[in-house]
Structures are given as C-alpha cells and as structure tokens.
Amino acid sequence: MENKIVIIRRWTVFFMVSLFLSGLTAMPAETELAWLTGWIGDGTAIGFWLHKVYAALAEANERAPFLAYGYDWLAFAHFMLALLFIGVYRDPVRNKWILEFGMIACWCVVPFAMITGYYRGIPIGWRLIDSMFGVIGLIPLTICYRKVLAMEKQIADQKIVTI
Numbered sequence: 001m002e003n004k005i006v007i008i009r010r011w012t013v014f015f016m017v018s019l020f021l022s023g024l025t026a027m028p029a030e031t032e033l034a035w036l037t038g039w040i041g042d043g044t045a046i047g048f049w050l051h052k053v054y055a056a057l058a059e060a061n062e063r064a065p066f067l068a069y070g071y072d073w074l075a076f077a078h079f080m081l082a083l084l085f086i087g088v089y090r091d092p093v094r095n096k097w098i099l100e101f102g103m104i105a106c107w108c109v110v111p112f113a114m115i116t117g118y119y120r121g122i123p124i125g126w127r128l129i130d131s132m133f134g135v136i137g138l139i140p141l142t143i144c145y146r147k148v149l150a151m152e153k154q155i156a157d158q159k160i161v162t163i
Contacts, residue, residue, distance in 0.1 A: 001154060004147040008092045011140040015102070016082040016089075022133070023078025026071045030057050049123055081105075092148045093155070099145045106141065109134025 025032060033054035042051040060067050085102070087095035110131045117127035 001151055004151050005092065008144045008147050009089050011144050012085050012089045012092075015137065015140045015144075016085045018137075019078050019082035019085075023075040023082070026075040026078070029068070029071055030054070030061050033057060045123075046125070049126065088144065092144065093151050096145070096148050096152075099141055099148065102141045103138060103145065106134040106137040109137075 033050060037047065037051045037054045040047040040050060042048050081102075084098055088098050092099075113122075113127045113130040113134075116122075117124075117130065122130075
C-alpha cells in the first residue's frame with residue numbers, strides 16, 4: 001500500500017505543478033506571444049495564426065487593458081484547482097472524489113474547446129491542441145484513480161479477513 005501512496009503522490013504533485021504552470025503562463029500572454037511569434041515567424045499556418053492572435057491581444061491591451069484581468073482570473077482558477085489536489089496528496093482514498101472531479105473536467109475540455117472554439121472562429125488545429133490538455137491531464141489522474149481503487153479493495157479485503 002505504501003508504494004501506491006508514493007506513486008499517487010508523485011503523479012499528484014506532477015499534476016498540481018502542471019496546473020500551476022499552465023495558469024502562470026496565462027498572465028503574461030502578450031509577452032509570451034511576442035516571443036513566440038518572433039521565434040516561429042508568420043510563414044506557416046500556426047505562425048500566421050499566432051501573429052493574428054498577438055496583434056489582436058496587443059491592440060486590446062493598448063485600448064482596454066482591463067480585459068487582461070480575465071487572464072488573471074484564469075490563472076487564479078488554475079492555482080485554486082491545483083490546491084484542490086492537496087486533498088489527494090494527503091489522503092487519496094478519502095479524497096477520491098477530487099480525482100473523479102479532475103477526470104470529469106479533463107473529459108469536458110474536449111467538447112468545450114470544440115464547441116466554443118467553433119463559435120469563436122478558432123482553427124481546428126488549435127482546438128485540438130487545447131483538447132490535448134484534457135486528454136494528457138487524464139493520464140496522471142487515471143493512474144492515481146486506479147491506485148486508489150486498488151487501495152480501497154485492499155482495505156476492504158483486510159476488513160473481511162479481520163472479521
């Protein structure tokens with residue numbers, strides 16, 4: 001059982017750090033896009049798209065910088081969701097619901113990106129990239145969830161033996 005807890009904790013920390021870093025990157029979006037567009041150029045489809053996004057964001061930040069406050073709140077949501085997983089780290093069996101919540105959220109990323117992206121005019125390739133965050137997020141959460149289910153079974157088996 002100790003080995004399962006170590007594995008769960010490692011994957012949970014990985015997931016928490018990933019969520020935190022993902023949120024952190026939302027705040028300096030204009031700076032990041034300036035760097036990225038300079039690095040990629042605009043000779044490719046993705047370069048053209050990134051340049052278009054950068055130009056729009058730079059203009060919005062110039063005319064209405066308060067709109068970037070939405071990015072700050074996006075980052076805050078990522079930070080809070082990362083903190084939520086402390087419960088899994090501390091007691092994975094009792095806080096299995098957090099893993100279930102995370103897996104549901106990861107599954108919901110795909111239809112959300114596809115539907116809202118369509119209506120916002122986001123290219124399909126970019127929506128697929130966004131969807132991958134949910135798909136990749138499922139990997140550590142599923143590993144942890146399966147370990148928790150195995151721990152629950154082991155605990156139940158031990159109770160049956162001692163009765």
